[in-house]
Amino acid sequence: MLRRARRDAATPTRRSAHLSYVLLVPAVLVLLAAMGYPLARQVVLSLQEYGLAQQFGQPPEWVGLDNFQQLATDAYLWQVIGRSLAFCLAVAGLTMVIGTALAVLMTHISRAARLPLHVALLLAWAMPHLASLTVWQWLFDSQYGVINWLLVRLGFDEFAGHSWLIEPLSFFVVAAVVVTWMSVPFVAFSVYAGLTQVPGELHEAGAIDGASARRRFWLITVPLIKPVLLIVGLLQIIWDLKVFTQIFVLQDAGGITRDTNLIGTYIYRLGIGQGQFGMASAASIFILLVTVLLSLAYVRLLAREEGL
Amino acid sequence: MTGLVTSTARRRSYSVLAVVLALLWAFPVYWMINSSLLPYNRIRGAEPTFWPLDGGFDAYGRAFDSGFFAALRVSAMVTAVTIGVALLFAFFAALAVSRFRFRGRTSFIITVLVVQMIPVEGLFISQYKMLEGWQLLNSVAGLSLLYIATVVPFTIWLLRGFIAGVPFELEEAALVDGCTRIQAFFRVTLPLLAPGLAASGVFGFVQAWNEFALALVVMSRPENRTLPLWLRTFTEANRADDWAGIMAGSVLIAVPVLIFFLFVQRRMASGLVTGAVKG
Numbered sequence: 001m002l003r004r005a006r007r008d009a010a011t012p013t014r015r016s017a018h019l020s021y022v023l024l025v026p027a028v029l030v031l032l033a034a035m036g037y038p039l040a041r042q043v044v045l046s047l048q049e050y051g052l053a054q055q056f057g058q059p060p061e062w063v064g065l066d067n068f069q070q071l072a073t074d075a076y077l078w079q080v081i082g083r084s085l086a087f088c089l090a091v092a093g094l095t096m097v098i099g100t101a102l103a104v105l106m107t108h109i110s111r112a113a114r115l116p117l118h119v120a121l122l123l124a125w126a127m128p129h130l131a132s133l134t135v136w137q138w139l140f141d142s143q144y145g146v147i148n149w150l151l152v153r154l155g156f157d158e159f160a161g162h163s164w165l166i167e168p169l170s171f172f173v174v175a176a177v178v179v180t181w182m183s184v185p186f187v188a189f190s191v192y193a194g195l196t197q198v199p200g201e202l203h204e205a206g207a208i209d210g211a212s213a214r215r216r217f218w219l220i221t222v223p224l225i226k227p228v229l230l231i232v233g234l235l236q237i238i239w240d241l242k243v244f245t246q247i248f249v250l251q252d253a254g255g256i257t258r259d260t261n262l263i264g265t266y267i268y269r270l271g272i273g274q275g276q277f278g279m280a281s282a283a284s285i286f287i288l289l290v291t292v293l294l295s296l297a298y299v300r301l302l303a304r305e306e307g308l
Numbered sequence: 309m310t311g312l313v314t315s316t317a318r319r320r321s322y323s324v325l326a327v328v329l330a331l332l333w334a335f336p337v338y339w340m341i342n343s344s345l346l347p348y349n350r351i352r353g354a355e356p357t358f359w360p361l362d363g364g365f366d367a368y369g370r371a372f373d374s375g376f377f378a379a380l381r382v383s384a385m386v387t388a389v390t391i392g393v394a395l396l397f398a399f400f401a402a403l404a405v406s407r408f409r410f411r412g413r414t415s416f417i418i419t420v421l422v423v424q425m426i427p428v429e430g431l432f433i434s435q436y437k438m439l440e441g442w443q444l445l446n447s448v449a450g451l452s453l454l455y456i457a458t459v460v461p462f463t464i465w466l467l468r469g470f471i472a473g474v475p476f477e478l479e480e481a482a483l484v485d486g487c488t489r490i491q492a493f494f495r496v497t498l499p500l501l502a503p504g505l506a507a508s509g510v511f512g513f514v515q516a517w518n519e520f521a522l523a524l525v526v527m528s529r530p531e532n533r534t535l536p537l538w539l540r541t542f543t544e545a546n547r548a549d550d551w552a553g554i555m556a557g558s559v560l561i562a563v564p565v566l567i568f569f570l571f572v573q574r575r576m577a578s579g580l581v582t583g584a585v586k587g
Binding site for chain 2: 017019031038105110113117121122127128129136143181263268277292295298299302303
């Protein structure tokens with residue numbers, strides 16, 4: 001690879017440079033049309049008064065940073081942001097802990113036991129979100145759900161007919177369970193792949209030197225898989241900030257939206273729901289900035305691993 | 309690795325734990341299938357029925373009769389357009405990135421990686437306004453355009469790894485043997501890339517088939533629903549009395565994805581973490 005890179009760098013013929021730009025044109029055009037243009041449009045919208053009146057033909061009015069100011073002073077928005085961050089960090093943390101634990105477990109078990117675990121995780125990973133969300137609603141069903149049935153059998157009688165989704169705290173417990181269930185497989189497989197790269201000799205040497213299994217894990221394994229943990233952890237944070245579908249669909253079942261909105265569903269209801277496109281665009285810019293910053297961190301980590 | 313120093317008894321108890329966890333993790337998927345096969349009186353009994361011994365496929369009939377095929381048609385069209393276009397465009401771009409050095413190459417790769425991370429809710433308001441202006445709301449073309457843009461970045465990244473994995477020397481050897489550059493590409497490189505293209509196609513399929521948020525924004529008319537939107541409406545309509553039908557609908561949506569996913573999961577995982585093959 002290196003040799004090729006050097007050779008190509010040494011003979012950058014003008015023709016191949018032209019050709020490479022031509023090859024990039026379709027992809028760049030489609031990204032500009034479907035993302036670049038809306039992005040520019042969103043910045044414009046965020047600086048305009050664009051509500052229902054404008055939707056019916058009245059020209060939009062320039063209001064400068066009014067939308068942002070209005071959002072920044074809106075206590076409800078801060079509540080939504082706080083809730084989103086708390087949910088994101090809690091679920092990302094939970095996913096990382098469970099995923100890493102499963103990955104470590106995979107290295108300690110026989111091949112015959114590893115297969116079912118792999119298949120089970122793959123199934124959970126592959127399920128379309130809508131199908132998963134629908135099944136989990138059924139599992140948590142107040143009257144005929146298996147989870148309430150099990151809890152009652154275990155002696156928690158207060159769960160007979162308990163509705164999980166009509167109260168904010170238990171709504172988020174269900175949402176966290178669902179999101180964790182679908183996110184753990186990716187973490188487990190990635191970390192497991194990292195763990196299998198750790199040379200066994202290091203552990204043997206550590207064992208000979210008298211280090212306990214726990215110490216060997218923290219002093220040998222963790223530092224070696226740190227890059228994978230960082231990348232996967234960052235991806236979890238980015239992904240758990242955008243849990244629109246999960247929250248939106250569970251809100252269908254619960255009916256309480258005001259107390260369970262996270263940033264994505266908030267923007268949707270403000271924009272598409274109430275037709276407040278100016279305000280919704282301003283709020284979108286906030287979430288865009290946060291994700292782009294996090295993504296740049298991810299790219300830097302990846303670049304260090306890859307040597308881009 | 310650490311397995312070397314795990315005692316047999318310990319290994320056995322860990323294995324048991326792993327199997328228990330596997331059952332726990334797979335349970336929702338099992339429960340979806342089980343519930344879809346149960347008759348009314350079973351699914352709403354005082355005790356849950358854990359085996360669909362006296363089950364049948366009635367619930368699937370009810371799902372089919374509630375507009376499933378109309379939604380399947382829309383989903384199939386959107387998915388086909390997305391895969392076709394995204395694969396072609398991404399392939400060109402990946403070729404440029406991995407076979408040529410040019411000014412702006414690194415910044416292009418970085419842009420692709422960042423764009424891939426943009427959350428739906430960061431742009432869907434203005435994407436809605438844009439499609440409204442272009443008269444593309446409620447159209448396969450409009451939704452496909454948005455899907456292509458979400459699929460292309462990761463596909464470039466994935467294919468870049470595959471293309472870099474095919475030694476350039478092979479193509480050179482074909483040139484020496486008298487092939488033209490184009491012939492060398494089609495006869496030597498392209499066949500070697502087939503697995504990569506297949507993996508990318510499956511990735512596009514899964515994205516377009518499963519996506520919910522953009523479809524919700526773009527396809528507001530009932531007759532233009534994609535499958536996930538259909539499942540949501542179907543669930544709302546039957547939540548009170550037909551969970552078997554709802555589970556049958558979920559199975560119908562999940563099965564194609566589960567089958568395809570099993571083929572390519574390895575690639576997707578390594579593509580995200582390490583960029584498939586170092587290039």
